[in-house]
Amino acid sequence: MAYSDKVIDHYNNPRNVGQLDKGSAEVGTGLVGAPECGDVMRLQIRVNPETQVIEEAKFKTFGCGSAIASSSLATEWIKGRTVEDALAIKNTDIVKELSLPPVKIHCSVLAEDAIRAAIGDWKKKNGVAEAEPAAVTAQ
Amino acid sequence: MSTVVSQIEVPAGVNLPIYMDNHATSPLDPRVLEAMMPFFTTKFGNAASRNHSFGWDAEQAVEAAREQIAKLIGATAKEIIFTSGATESDNLAIKGIAEMYRERGNHIITQVTEHKAVLDTCKRLEKHGYRVTYLPVKADGLIDLEDLKRAIDDKTILVTIMAANNEIGVVQPFREIGKLCHERGVLFHTDAVQAVGKIPVDVIADNIDVLSLSGHKIYGPKGVGALYVRRRNPRVQIAAQIDGGGHERGMRSGTLNVPGIVGLGKASEIAMQEMDTEAAYLRGLRDSLKAKLESALDYVHVNGSWEHRLPGNLNMSFVYVEGESLLMGINDVAVSSGSACTSATLEPSYVLKALGLGDDVAHSSIRFGLGRFNTQAEVDYVAAKVIDIVQKLRELSPLYEMVKEGIDLTKIQWAAH
Numbered sequence: 254m255a256y257s258d259k260v261i262d263h264y265n266n267p268r269n270v271g272q273l274d275k276g277s278a279e280v281g282t283g284l285v286g287a288p289e290c291g292d293v294m295r296l297q298i299r300v301n302p303e304t305q306v307i308e309e310a311k312f313k314t315f316g317c318g319s320a321i322a323s324s325s326l327a328t329e330w331i332k333g334r335t336v337e338d339a340l341a342i343k344n345t346d347i348v349k350e351l352s353l354p355p356v357k358i359h360c361s362v363l364a365e366d367a368i369r370a371a372i373g374d375w376k377k378k379n380g381v382a383e384a385e386p387a388a389v390t391a392q
Numbered sequence: 393m394s395t396v397v398s399q400i401e402v403p404a405g406v407n408l409p410i411y412m413d414n415h416a417t418s419p420l421d422p423r424v425l426e427a428m429m430p431f432f433t434t435k436f437g438n439a440a441s442r443n444h445s446f447g448w449d450a451e452q453a454v455e456a457a458r459e460q461i462a463k464l465i466g467a468t469a470k471e472i473i474f475t476s477g478a479t480e481s482d483n484l485a486i487k488g489i490a491e492m493y494r495e496r497g498n499h500i501i502t503q504v505t506e507h508k509a510v511l512d513t514c515k516r517l518e519k520h521g522y523r524v525t526y527l528p529v530k531a532d533g534l535i536d537l538e539d540l541k542r543a544i545d546d547k548t549i550l551v552t553i554m555a556a557n558n559e560i561g562v563v564q565p566f567r568e569i570g571k572l573c574h575e576r577g578v579l580f581h582t583d584a585v586q587a588v589g590k591i592p593v594d595v596i597a598d599n600i601d602v603l604s605l606s607g608h609k610i611y612g613p614k615g616v617g618a619l620y621v622r623r624r625n626p627r628v629q630i631a632a633q634i635d636g637g638g639h640e641r642g643m644r645s646g647t648l649n650v651p652g653i654v655g656l657g658k659a660s661e662i663a664m665q666e667m668d669t670e671a672a673y674l675r676g677l678r679d680s681l682k683a684k685l686e687s688a689l690d691y692v693h694v695n696g697s698w699e700h701r702l703p704g705n706l707n708m709s710f711v712y713v714e715g716e717s718l719l720m721g722i723n724d725v726a727v728s729s730g731s732a733c734t735s736a737t738l739e740p741s742y743v744l745k746a747l748g749l750g751d752d753v754a755h756s757s758i759r760f761g762l763g764r765f766n767t768q769a770e771v772d773y774v775a776a777k778v779i780d781i782v783q784k785l786r787e788l789s790p791l792y793e794m795v796k797e798g799i800d801l802t803k804i805q806w807a808a809h
Binding site (some may be wrong): 265 | 395396398587609712713714716717720721750751755787788789790791792793801804806807
């Protein structure tokens with residue numbers, strides 16, 4: 254299978270690999286996928302409680318090159334966004350950016366799931382209801 | 393910033409990319425090409441032309457090749473039928489026997505890790521009123537002879553079980569299988585594509601009635617194969633699946649692929665002469681590769697029986713690293729993976745699953761297929777490269793990190809997707 258240059262670049266130089274302190278109230282962790290499916294992504298965010306901006310994002314992924322690239326790209330994109338902005342990222346954006354072929358679309362879906370799971374975990378920890386808009390912060 | 397790019401030095405005398413996928417196909421031996429060349433150019437005759445020297449030369453070359461192939465497997469020349477390859481040989485053997493012996497019975501026995509050429513042929517026959525038993529394999533990839541004994545009934549006409557597996561290289565007890573078949577009056581066909589030329593196969597001593605082999609797995613050309621069909625004790629009859637000019641004693645019509653056949657003959661001759669030294673050489677390379685990988689990496693294991701295995705095969709799982717991502721990192725080495733992330737189904741290898749391996753471990757497997765033209769320097773490079781990439785990908789693997797922290801992955805509620 255031929256990989257796009259962007260997938261190869263993320264695979265060769267994955268951005269934001271690592272781990273954040275799961276116990277911290279500012280950190281949200283998303284663990285999605287399953288080993289038997291050949292894909293597991295763990296995406297973590299550290300959110301500034303004042304601004305709700307994602308100041309740090311880290312990932313680790315077990316999966317094919319496209320899965321690694323999708324999660325690496327996801328961390329790059331969510332960094333610097335508010336949690337609500339980050340939720341606007343769609344898997345189709347990832348497909349487009351990385352030129353993923355149809356058999357690899359599930360990798361992008363998983364990356365979107367990972368973003369949502371990490372944000373969901375952070376919201377739960379901080380008592381932010383899923384349905385409500387995020388607390389308005391004075392700018 | 394972390395990086396997966398490898399900086400392993402390429403030893404002198406090693407050219408990239410390295411080919412280490414000899415179960416898929418093997419390079420043509422230059423001696424084989426040399427033997428074939430005249431039959432593309434000056435000696436282009438049709439082996440069935442009886443009226444001129446072009447035809448006679450071609451026929452003579454075909455008969456010489458038939459002799460060379462027969463010798464390699466302990467058969468006689470008249471028992472060799474030329475085909476387009478092992479897939480056709482398997483189809484012809486199984487369908488041809490099923491059709492010919494239909495009145496005697498409709499039951500066929502095979503096993504779950506066969507090549508698709510056998511499995512899909514059997515599945516088709518099931519649609520036409522045949523009954524097929526798919527024997528399981530044990531964790532080492534071998535069938536249990538007791539299972540086979542129990543499966544044979546008074547309607548069984550054929551047992552078709554491969555000599556050696558293409559993915560995990562395990563060698564089935566084909567001599568014992570053949571003996572059992574002969575005791576019970578059942579024909580025994582074996583897909584010996586991976587075994588012929590690599591380990592001794594003797595159709596008489598091994599009680600084989602019908603055998604499929606292929607040119608391109610033994611450093612011969614693609615597009616040519618053969619089917620051995622026993623002529624006595626018992627005389628096996630096969631219904632032709634291709635009709636036409638009545639070539640190959642009526643069993644396989646079609647103008648013979650003379651250059652291909654000459655190549656298969658030459659490849660068989662070389663294999664016969666060099667099998668012992670080559671097997672020892674490949675075993676040495678293979679064992680060295682395994683030792684290097686095992687000494688540097690944790691959570692690796694060999695898939696399938698180590699004892700009953702082709703000399704050039706190493707199938708290994710690098711747990712917590714997904715196979716396709718590993719292949720991507722070692723892209724100057726041609727090997728293959730049991731991970732099917734590249735296929736539309738996303739299902740890992742059915743062969744590895746048949747051993748009882750979890751999907752996660754199957755997704756982590758790599759098949760190294762060592763061959764005649766591989767060198768120790770190549771093995772050194774491949775080992776270093778694989779070790780480097782596995783270590784880097786494990787730095788990226790949440791599973792490896794969790795296991796290292798003492799988390800039991802089986803206790804986690806994974807959301808299958």
